[in-house]
Amino acid sequence: MTATGHALIGTVIAAKIGNPALAAPIALASHFVADAFPHWDTGYHRKQNGKRKFFIQSSIDVLAGFVLSYAVINIFFPSTNLLYALFIILMAQLPDWLTIPYLFFDMKSAPFCWIYKLQKVFDRSMGMPWGVIDQVAIVGIVIALGRIF
Secondary structure, eight states: OOHHHHHHHHHHHHHHOOOHHHHHHHHHHHHHHHHHSOBOOTTTTHHHHOHHHHHHHHHHHHHHHHHHHHHHHHHHOTTSOHHHHHHHHHHHHHHHHHTHHHHHSOOOSTTHHHHHHHHHHHOOBOOTTHHHHHHHHHHHHHHHHHHHO
16 A cells, blocks of 8 residues: 555544554554555556656655645544644554665665565555555545544
């Protein structure tokens, strides 16, 4: 799933669970659950696209995630503390942040290879357009459920 998808799921978790001792592990677990659904992300075809394009797309994705999360908080969950939401968003994205040395700096040793291999167990990548459609639907459902309950 894209960093944006993880950020939006983390936003809902932050909005609905005020206890960081509970929300942080749920956000971390949500990363692996979300990746288990078929999805597109910036790493799809990264070897063919090259590291530079992968880095640019990933950077845009991260920025979009923060901007959209801020918008979702303001529109749907305005009482959510922004710093708390940022912390939970980062927890929801943490496995991807921990693979940066592996993917961009060729640090293929432990512990970076461990988290990369763990993520690959759960990752169900899918090409466009269905990988994006699935992801938008999943995130939309999470936001709607967060709003309803």
